[in-house]
Amino acid sequence: MLSIEQIRQAIKSADVNVDAATLPETTTFVDAGLDSLDFYNIVVELQEMTGITVPDQDIDKLGSISGVQAYFADKQ
């Protein structure tokens, strides 16, 4: 299971234009101002961190920090 801290680290590693340390867990990445390519970068980092490949049909489940945590908790 990914911790909130690990997810924030993945966001930081993705080098996107948002403060990973203070982004509220339930705020969507879209509402935080991130675009589709920022989001793809975050997913790449999460995949590398977990070794789990996210299929297209699941991508909408990863829309926020809390969504990411719930998704990978279900997979691991």
Place this chain on the structure above:
Amino acid sequence: MSRIQAIASYVPSGRVDNIAQAATFGESESFIRDKIGAVTLSRKTPEEETSDLGAKAVKALLEKTGVAASDIDALVVVTQNGDGAGLPHTSAILQHKAGLPSAVAAFDISLGCSGYVYGLAVVKGFMESTGMRRAILVTADPYSKIIDPANRVTTLLFGDAATATLLSPEGTWDIYPPVFGTDGSGAPHLCVNQGALEMNGRQVFNFTAMVVPDQIRACLSKNDLSPEAVDLYCLHQGSAAIIDAISRKFPDVRSRFVNDMAATGNTVSSTIPLLLEARLDDPAHQRILISGFGVGLSWATTIIQRKG
């Protein structure tokens, strides 16, 4: 030994204003500048065929080098959008238009964005196995033939261009053993359907960001080189975002990754030779890594080094 002697290009003068085009899809100027990376997209005229682009690049190459057309032994064209319906092969049509002798060996290579790295290896091996002295590798894959202007995923990315690379024993850039990769399970993610290019942007981005850094490391390892031993990383200019995603994995040399597609867009197999054309004469560059990736899915990486 066959080496790269010179590179020339032909970039059509037509331009699409990509910022204005993006606005019609609700995309911002910063998205185009920072993520797509192409402020304008080069466009051929409807009358220009693939072989016309290639012939202009070949003529520019012969003028640049002073090599006579009669001295060319082989012509290889990398394209998946050849003249007409693809039969006959574009290299044959180009042989005629460029005024190359009928003794030339000419064939096409059907590859997209990995095509230049493949092409160098194929032409080098072909020359060395046949004893040929001078060959021209052409890249000419005008995606404007297959772009649907209503498809925001593809129409904001691709430009038209052609390049011509002369390989000869007099060349000054050695070509290292390459590393290749293929994953046909990803074929549907970037393909032509009913005449129009379709791309699953997320899957193509995901594939590239996941596999290309590993292949770069494998190529460095295969050639016993550290990342710092390479002066310049000239990757296929898929988008500014993908160059950023790959270079992020090499923090110690990140500044050596070239991001230069603002004037043309993604010109498929021509992006790498366009980068090299502008940089090979700079003595600061002794060793350059090149990596192409895309349709197939296919990816290929090698290193070129100035002869010592």
